[in-house]
Amino acid sequence: MRIRRVKDIKSVSCTKFLSMYELKYENKVKNTKTWMLASRKDEKTLRDIYFNKKEDSADAVVIVAVHEDLDKLVIIKEYRVPINDYVYSLPAGLIDPGEDIYNSVKRELFEETGLNLVSINSDESIDKVYLSPGMTDESCAFVYCKCNGEVSKDFLEENEDIETFLIDKKEAEEMLKSNRKMDVKAYLILQRFVYGKL
Numbered sequence: 001m002r003i004r005r006v007k008d009i010k011s012v013s014c015t016k017f018l019s020m021y022e023l024k025y026e027n028k029v030k031n032t033k034t035w036m037l038a039s040r041k042d043e044k045t046l047r048d049i050y051f052n053k054k055e056d057s058a059d060a061v062v063i064v065a066v067h068e069d070l071d072k073l074v075i076i077k078e079y080r081v082p083i084n085d086y087v088y089s090l091p092a093g094l095i096d097p098g099e100d101i102y103n104s105v106k107r108e109l110f111e112e113t114g115l116n117l118v119s120i121n122s123d124e125s126i127d128k129v130y131l132s133p134g135m136t137d138e139s140c141a142f143v144y145c146k147c148n149g150e151v152s153k154d155f156l157e158e159n160e161d162i163e164t165f166l167i168d169k170k171e172a173e174e175m176l177k178s179n180r181k182m183d184v185k186a187y188l189i190l191q192r193f194v195y196g197k198l
Helices: 043-051 103-115 169-177 184-194
Strands: 006-014 018-027 032-039 058-068 072-080 085-089 092-094 116-120 126-130 139-148 162-167
Touching: 018 043, 032 116, 058 103, 072 103, 072 169, 085 184, 092 103, 103 116, 103 139, 103 162, 103 184, 162 169, 169 184
Parallel strands: 058 139
Antiparallel strands: 006 018, 018 032, 058 072, 058 092, 072 085, 072 162, 116 139, 126 139
């Protein structure tokens, strides 16, 4: 049974891609507390989820792609403003309104890497996991797939500063032992790749 403790939502700041809300909620001993939430959802959508039992859907896709001809894992290095540096991660992106997961994966993989989606492994993939539920309700579809083609930067958007790497297991192991800044999702996938779990 779903626990519904949030009692009120107050918008603090709204932008195109991210908004801040102050939530009033009831803790386990029935005291009223406040919590700050960063969300990609607008206030109406949040109210529907919290108060009208609407099921939320994934905000983004995270792509675990293996090049089918080379048997190499696709890893990207991307500049991220919040850490003011480059970080190693997996291809990913927001799901456009009305877009399904398959088409989002196909579009984002091609835009960020130039690679083509061949197939999705539905048995491994999951439609929704939460990324950092202590501060945001952002969720993603975690998608395992095969791809092919040549790496290209030709399709990057203006604000995307991305370099793509196709790495083998030895390179993945070296990356895990390094002090490179890394997204936790990429770290866990690199471990699975090194130990033959992909």
